[in-house]
Amino acid sequence: MHMAQIIVVTSGKGGVGKTTSSAAIATGLALKGHKTVVVDFDIGLRNLDLIMGCERRVVYDFVNVINGEANLNQTLIKDKRTSNLYILPASQTRDKDALTKEGVGRVLDELRKEFEYIICDSPAGIETGAMMALYFADIAIVTTNPEVSSVRDSDRILGMLQSKSKRAEDGLEPVKEFLLLTRYSPTRVATGEMLSVADVEEILAIPLLGVIPESQAVLKASNSGIPVIVDQESDAGQAYSDSVARLLGEDVAMRFVTEEKKGFLKRIFGS
Amino acid sequence: MSLLDYFKTKKTPSTAVTAKERLQIIVAHQRGERDVPDYFPAMKQEIIEVIRKYVQIDSDQVTVQLDQNDDHLSVLELNVTLPEK
Ligand SMILES: Nc1ncnc2c1ncn2[C@@H]1O[C@H](COP(=O)(O)OP(=O)(O)OP(=O)(O)O)[C@@H](O)[C@H]1O
Ligand SMILES: [Mg+2]
Numbered sequence: 079m080h081m082a083q084i085i086v087v088t089s090g091k092g093g094v095g096k097t098t099s100s101a102a103i104a105t106g107l108a109l110k111g112h113k114t115v116v117v118d119f120d121i122g123l124r125n126l127d128l129i130m131g132c133e134r135r136v137v138y139d140f141v142n143v144i145n146g147e148a149n150l151n152q153t154l155i156k157d158k159r160t161s162n163l164y165i166l167p168a169s170q171t172r173d174k175d176a177l178t179k180e181g182v183g184r185v186l187d188e189l190r191k192e193f194e195y196i197i198c199d200s201p202a203g204i205e206t207g208a209m210m211a212l213y214f215a216d217i218a219i220v221t222t223n224p225e226v227s228s229v230r231d232s233d234r235i236l237g238m239l240q241s242k243s244k245r246a247e248d249g250l251e252p253v254k255e256f257l258l259l260t261r262y263s264p265t266r267v268a269t270g271e272m273l274s275v276a277d278v279e280e281i282l283a284i285p286l287l288g289v290i291p292e293s294q295a296v297l298k299a300s301n302s303g304i305p306v307i308v309d310q311e312s313d314a315g316q317a318y319s320d321s322v323a324r325l326l327g328e329d330v331a332m333r334f335v336t337e338e339k340k341g342f343l344k345r346i347f348g349s
Numbered sequence: 350m351s352l353l354d355y356f357k358t359k360k361t362p363s364t365a366v367t368a369k370e371r372l373q374i375i376v377a378h379q380r381g382e383r384d385v386p387d388y389f390p391a392m393k394q395e396i397i398e399v400i401r402k403y404v405q406i407d408s409d410q411v412t413v414q415l416d417q418n419d420d421h422l423s424v425l426e427l428n429v430t431l432p433e434k
Pocket of ligand 1: 089294
């Protein structure tokens with residue numbers, strides 16, 4: 079008997095890298111041999127299927143399963159590249175009210191029987207969709223950019239995890255919260271233009287899962303529909319791998335958090 | 350960063366420091382409002398109105414905060430900035 083873990087990738091603020099991170103982390107867990115499903119909670123605005131490169135294979139979606147119009151076997155998409163990995167796409171036509179606590183709970187219970195990890199890609203905001211994505215979570219990966227509005231929204235989400243999640247309502251052990259700092263630019267931190275890892279850690283006061291650098295590899299990956307973690311040549315790909323290892327309890331040193339050493343001449347004359 | 354940039358950034362105070370200071374205040378305020386009892390916003394409004402009977406103040410000159418020190422003790426903290434005479 080395994081204990082399935084429900085992991086929500088959440089942020090409050092939009093566009094900080096939740097979908098990029100959900101795809102990368104789910105793929106990373108599957109690459110490590112864990113049977114994983116990644117669920118798109120962004121009803122009406124799905125794009126996890128694009129990042130995973132399976133948009134043309136979507137037949138049924140999450141809302142169809144909730145409404146009993148299709149079963150999970152018909153709806154889950156098996157990843158072509160990575161074994162152990164499945165995608166549950168969101169509906170493109172419905173709105174967020176199609177998700178009910180009862181319906182979502184029922185689908186997650188069914189997924190729990192099959193999978194070790196259930197990654198929930200949350201929509202932005204703090205309304206129904208985001209609430210549904212975090213309600214059943216055991217672990218929350220709070221995706222944050224080093225920016226005032228993103229950090230504030232992350233703090234609001236932490237408040238919701240601590241009061242509105244099922245674990246909070248049932249008086250169980252609280253949701254385990256981790257900080258994933260994305261789009262980080264060590265160079266801009268060095269020039270005092272960007273909040274540092276230490277600044278954000280101090281303000282949010284939750285354990286750091288990883289730091290993902292601002293990287294051109296992310297756009298390349300999304301252009302081709304291949305999660306960036308597959309690109310192990312890239313800084314972002316490696317940073318996501320490190321984060322997955324930490325999630326699994328491995329002790330891995332942080333990389334890509336300090337400015338790359340430049341040659342003396344380059345430093346004087348600029349790049 | 351070039352030599353020129355180096356001197357430029359040294360002159361102006363770092364915006365990251367400003368960002369951090371702002372966030373510390375925002376987050377402290379946000380956490381103060383977390384888990385407050387349902388009656389709290391209405392009570393806060395009434396307190397403001399009572400003060401207004403005597404002194405002309407704006408709502409942002411009053412902060413009412415509930416601090417949960419431990420399981421047994423909550424402190425209601427009221428701060429009013431009175432207008433200068
Ligand atoms: N580390 C990174 N480096 C560069 N660009 C990034 C990085 N992470 C994400 N992005 C870019 O930021 C944009 C938003 O990313 P993504 O869609 O993952 O965010 P999101 O939080 O899921 O957004 P939404 O709130 O709309 O669901 C995308 O264009 C993505 O390519
Ligand atoms: Mg998204």
